[in-house]
Amino acid sequence: MRNSRPRLFSASLVVLLLSLSACSVERGAGRLVEEGNNLTQEERHAEAIPLYEQAIAQDPERSKAWFGKGNSLRGLERYEEAIDAYDKGLEIDPDEAEAWYDRGGSLIDLERYEEAIASFDKALAIDPDYSEVWSDRGVLLMELQQYEEALTSFDTALEIDADDAKTWNNRGHLMRALRRYEDAITNLDTALEIDPDLPDAWNNRGIAIALLGRHEEALTNYDKALEIDPRFARAWSNRGQSLASLERYEEALTSFNAATETDPDYSEAWNNRGVLLSILGQNLEATRSFERAVQADPDNESAANNLLRMNGNVLDPNINR
Structure with missing residues (x-):
């Protein structure tokens, strides 16, 4: 009987030590991911990757470490490796819409547009109100000359966020591709009302105006774009x-x-x-x-x-x- 208490105490101590060890891993891996994310935001991708890898070594099931690694690999233009990292993270957490979106971005970088659309569709199945995905999906469909579907994607994005200047710019670009030049200008005007410092919108507006034969007016638009971005x-x-x-x-x-x-x-x-x-x-x-x-x-x-x-x-x- 005298030995029963020490045994119970020892068992409790083991449980406590295991709990402390798990908490230590949780804090350590989480902190490494956070530090990696900070470096990624500063575009210090080569420095961020070892931190994500340390986090993965501590906790291979930490999906955010895989996603962060994917983002940094993409920042270094190592797109195939980035996709592999996203895939590993998505095996752990398949309901992370942003990871599907980022994966699609790497596929775009590789010009694998059909696969990118499939990845975007996965993101939208999880989060139908993800306006950025709808907008970028429209750009991809436009690249594939699937103009009506592209228009639907842009319009869906704008139903969710009517103040997204980049989507209005993209829609204007689509109107130009459809040779609806006046409609293009109207869309681009909306983009520039929202964000007058969007050089791509000024450039696209200039192109639409030039296609109407108004070259002097087009020059004013190109000059505005170059005033914002001389390069x-x-x-x-x-x-x-x-x-x-x-x-x-x-x-x-x-x-x-x-x-x-x-x-x-x-x-x-x-x-x-x-x-x-x-x-x-x-x-x-x-x-x-x-x-x-x-x-x-x-x-x-x-x-x-x-x-x-x-x-x-x-x-x-x-x-x-």
């Missing part, structure tokens, strides 16, 4: 296109130069520059521009055709946006 290569290239349409060729060349200096891999800007140089009779420099365009994007058919045709001086006249 906006597409706006520089579009500005060059409108200047070329107004036969202000030297100014157009300056804009195309700015576009290619800002983004040396911008194939369309190199092609536009080549077309303009050919107009100016600078065929050798035009050829070099077409070569750069094809080097940057071997699928740029306009640039490839222009390069082939240079000897005969017969060019594809299209300047691309």
Whole structure:
């Protein structure tokens, strides 16, 4: 009988020690994930990953550590590894809508659009009011030229959040793709009322106006975009296109130069520059521009055709946006 009490005490002590050990792991892994998340927010992804891995080593079932690791891997453009990390986290917690959304983002980065839409659909099945997912889903569908479905996605996003400037901008972009230019401008005006500092909306508005033949007015929009973001290569290239349409060729060349200096891999800007140089009779420099365009994007058919045709001086006249 005298030995029974110590045994009970020892058993209680073991339970207590196990509980303390579990709490220690909980606090340790949780703290590591929190520190990793802070580094990820600061875009210090290479430093964040070891913290997530330490958390996983302590607690392999901690889904947030896997999701955080996925986000940092995506930040380092290691997209396949990011998807693997999201998948491991989703095996543990399949009802995390944000993780499905982030997984879809990595699939977009790999241009696996159909799979990305499937991932977004998983997120929306969990959270039908996730407006950002609806908006990005619309962008993907637009990329796949499924315009009516894209419009439905944008409209659903705006029913949830009518003050999302980026969605209004995306809807305006879609209206432009459908050649509904006045509707595009109306949508882009709404985007800019909400966020006047959205350079993409100013650029898209400029394109829609230019497609209506109002190039002077388009220039004002491109200039607004570039005032906000001086390194906006597409706006520089579009500005060059409108200047070329107004036969202000030297100014157009300056804009195309700015576009290619800002983004040396911008194939369309190199092609536009080549077309303009050919107009100016600078065929050798035009050829070099077409070569750069094809080097940057071997699928740029306009640039490839222009390069082939240079000897005969017969060019594809299209300047691309």
